[in-house]
Amino acid sequence: MSYLEKLRKSREKSQVAYAEFALHTKKGKDGLFCFFEGNDNAYYVPRIKRFTDNYYPINCGGRDKVLEVYRLITIHAEYDKYKKAFFIDRDFNEPLPPHNPPIFETPCYSIENFYASVDVFKEILKNELHLSEVSDEAFQVCISLFTQRQQEFHQATILINAWYACLIDIRNKTGNQTGVNLVDKLPKDFIHFTLDSVVQKYDCETIKHKFPQALEVPEDILNIKLDEFTSCEQYKTFRGKYEMEFLVTIIEQILQDSSNAQKYIKHKIKFTFGDKLSNEQAISLFSVYAETPETLNDYLILLHSKDS
Structure with a gap:
């Protein structure tokens, strides 16, 4: 289409x-x-x-x-x-x-950002993954993984967030359509996400190649937005669907680690819904824990x- x-x-x-x-x-x-x-x-x-x-x-x-x-x-x-x-x-x-x-x-950016805080993640660990905050070592391991990987995720996605925010600014000022229709997830291969690290695999040229119909974003305007996004509350400011993608991905990888390699989680964690979730499923399933x-x-x- x-x-x-x-x-x-x-x-x-x-x-x-x-x-x-x-x-x-x-x-x-x-x-x-x-x-x-x-x-x-x-x-x-x-x-x-x-x-x-x-x-x-x-x-x-x-x-x-x-x-x-x-x-x-x-x-x-x-x-x-x-x-x-x-x-x-x-x-x-x-x-x-x-x-x-x-x-x-x-x-914040969208409702998905209400799910992206470490406090919400703690509620998910306690109530959905059934980890005890006081007696399960895995609980603290998961919190550490979440905070470290989320920081890296934000470093890895600040460019595409800033670029898209600039497109919205230009559209709102000029009336021109952005030429971009983003889907729920980050473009394939833009980042490499594991429990060990989150690594950026794209740059401005990669973005232009992926979105050839997009409006041109002047470099100076992009740099101003990057500075702004460096000092903001990123989990609230960045595109919500990407924040939800982070939450879903780290939960999936924790579950997979607990079932297979057990590099970080030394026992199998049971999760009623298996080890695969969509953003939409997560919005419904975790709604009770999301911020209001x-x-x-x-x-x-x-x-x-x-x-x-």
């Missing part, structure tokens, strides 16, 4: 989401209508259900599609009476200005207060 065809398909998603909402209202449904990017409802729904069980999840596609559905709904005054919640990732964009009705925007920002709690409390 060409880049233009993908754009056309994404536009269709917003129309379908809007039509689904309109159909709900025609059938007299009354509850909280929740508009999500992709499959983000796996993260949001357990948090929404703390406040209400009367909700309707609607998948819009990407960030721009949620905003397009928001526009389609808010231009019709007859929809003002319905309770609505809109959830988007910030990505590499500037924060949205205040909207009425309000929109929730992640304070105060801004999200505030947003849901505000919606609940209007419902009372």
Whole structure:
């Protein structure tokens, strides 16, 4: 599928989401209508259900599609009476200005970043891999591996993150499309990831070869972004799907080591779901352990207060 065809398909998603909402209202449904990017409802729904069980999840596609559905709904005054919640990732964009009705925007890159901290990893070790923080040596070994490899992972991915962030900046300033449609995982062979180390295997020329249709990023602009990304909270700032890829990969490699080489983990760790996970599976499976920002709690409390 060409880049233009993908754009056309994404536009269709917003129309379908809007039509689904309109159909709900025609059938007299009354509850909280929740508009999500992709499959983000796996993260949001357990948090929404703390406040209400009367909700309707609607998948819009990407960030721009949620905003397009928001526009389609808010231009019709007859929809003002319905309770609505809109959830988007910030990505590499500037924060949205205040909207009425309000929109929730992640304070980090995306929901996947809520899974990427060492504290979340500790919860996964304790509750999914069943390692004791006080009696299992493997627990501390895993924490050490996570912190060391994550630091190396960030060093190895800072270039592609900075480059893509520059593309978003250029797009937002000029209106030109980036020419890039990133998938969930890093391009094959961009890094070499083992429990021993994470090594960068690409450079600017590799990126240009991989994404020949991408906008040109001036070297001075890229260097400014690299400086900015060197001193930020990287697990929150970098592209969330890559952060989730790190989490999934290190869990897989820990499980494989415990089953085979036992170089780091000296006994087999049992994991109900085997030793292979997709990003989407991880979002659902580990949702209960993921961070919940105060801004999200505030947003849901505000919606609940209007419902009372």
